[in-house]
Amino acid sequence: MLHIYYGNGKGKTTAAVGLSVRACGAGLKAAFFQFLKNGSSSEISILRSMKNIEVICCEECNKFTFQMNDAEKQNVERCHNEMLKKAADMLENKSVQLIVLDEFIDAYNKKLIDTELADVFIKNCADKCEIVMTGRMPTDELKKQAAYLTEMTAVKHPFEKGITARKGIEY
16 A cells, blocks of 8 residues: 655654554565655664664765756756666565655656656556655645655744754654
């Protein structure tokens, strides 16, 4: 089944991490892919310490996309395509029961992934295992395919008062 956690509010990645921990606690095998992130977020170290979970990040992604030049964007896209191919292999081989594609929706919308490859993955994924996708604005088609659709809405956030992201809370 396809789960989508989306919106402009905090908690999308946090929810995906929580589901990963729950699945591993139940003895399931999981893969946690982070698109548009290089693996430096605080949750990654604890996920990597769990025996039933494989963590894959895009180490090429060291900046916000608006700060990247064309060559950097191409490197990130190449990395994301490799990650998606690995997720597809895991899906096909049934080697995991949960695949998390964190920030996948934003990578897709920014065209930092082969969208044709992604569309095939999405079309083929729903009945093979639990898939979680996070990001801000999924397409209407993606929303239709989801079995779980959870919108995180920002009502109030410390950033509005000039408080920057805090380690262990926002990253």
